[in-house]
Amino acid sequence: MLFFIYKLICEEAAALICISAGLTFHIFKSEIITMRGYPMQRRFTTKDLTQKKLKENLIYDPEIGIWIWKNPSNIKMKNGGGVAGNIDKAGYRSICINGKPFRSGRLVFLYMLGYFPKYDVDHKNRIRDDDRWENLREITNRCNAMNTGVRKKSISGIKGVQWDKRQKSWRITITINGKLKRKRTKHLHDAARIRFEFEKKYNFLKYDPNSSAFRYLKENNLLQKKDKEYL
Numbered sequence: 001m002l003f004f005i006y007k008l009i010c011e012e013a014a015a016l017i018c019i020s021a022g023l024t025f026h027i028f029k030s031e032i033i034t035m036r037g038y039p040m041q042r043r044f045t046t047k048d049l050t051q052k053k054l055k056e057n058l059i060y061d062p063e064i065g066i067w068i069w070k071n072p073s074n075i076k077m078k079n080g081g082g083v084a085g086n087i088d089k090a091g092y093r094s095i096c097i098n099g100k101p102f103r104s105g106r107l108v109f110l111y112m113l114g115y116f117p118k119y120d121v122d123h124k125n126r127i128r129d130d131d132r133w134e135n136l137r138e139i140t141n142r143c144n145a146m147n148t149g150v151r152k153k154s155i156s157g158i159k160g161v162q163w164d165k166r167q168k169s170w171r172i173t174i175t176i177n178g179k180l181k182r183k184r185t186k187h188l189h190d191a192a193r194i195r196f197e198f199e200k201k202y203n204f205l206k207y208d209p210n211s212s213a214f215r216y217l218k219e220n221n222l223l224q225k226k227d228k229e230y231l
Contacts, residue, residue, distance in 0.1 A: 044098035062133035091128035146207040192216040
């Protein structure tokens with residue numbers, strides 16, 4: 001009797017943690033271990049979640065990138081069509097399983113390929129909750145950092161191009177293997193070209209298909225014949 005009471009308390013505590021964090025909660029079959037002869041609830045870890053267990057409880061639609069609970073555990077989930085997860089503070093969809101939050105993008109790899117990614121999961125279009133299979137890729141942290149957008153306060157609208165008030169010129173920068181490379185020019189058109197040539201030379205375009213430098217050149221009819229392959 002005490003065993004079942006203890007098991008119930010552990011599950012309720014996990015549920016409260018997820019609810020307080022604003023995350024969707026769903027229970028898989030609990031796993032019990034024994035320590036010094038006393039039964040106790042073992043903390044759920046990434047290693048406990050397999051592709052089989054995931055598919056037993058969730059359905060993933062790779063074309064639209066959403067998750068559906070097979071058996072929603074509460075009225076709120078049922079009214080919402082059984083859609084799993086909520087958007088966290090960083091903008092990613094998070095799904096809580098047995099008290100442990102998982103980012104949707106990482107769960108997608110487990111569901112589709114049977115393993116959790118060793119490296120980062122990158123959203124190609126930079127929309128963090130767009131978890132369509134075609135929009136996800138596994139890349140290193142360094143490569144993931146290449147696929148970042150333009151800063152909100154940017155005057156140029158081009159990543160890596162800033163106006164230097166003291167020098168009264170545009171400063172073009174790019175970081176390669178931890179080393180910062182710089183150039184300067186008086187004209188924004190030239191700055192966009194320099195930044196784009198940097199991106200081509202150091203293979204940035206493979207990881208950043210939404211180059212702001214390329215977009216600027218295209219919008220201002222400044223593309224050259226050699227740039228056609230990037231159209």
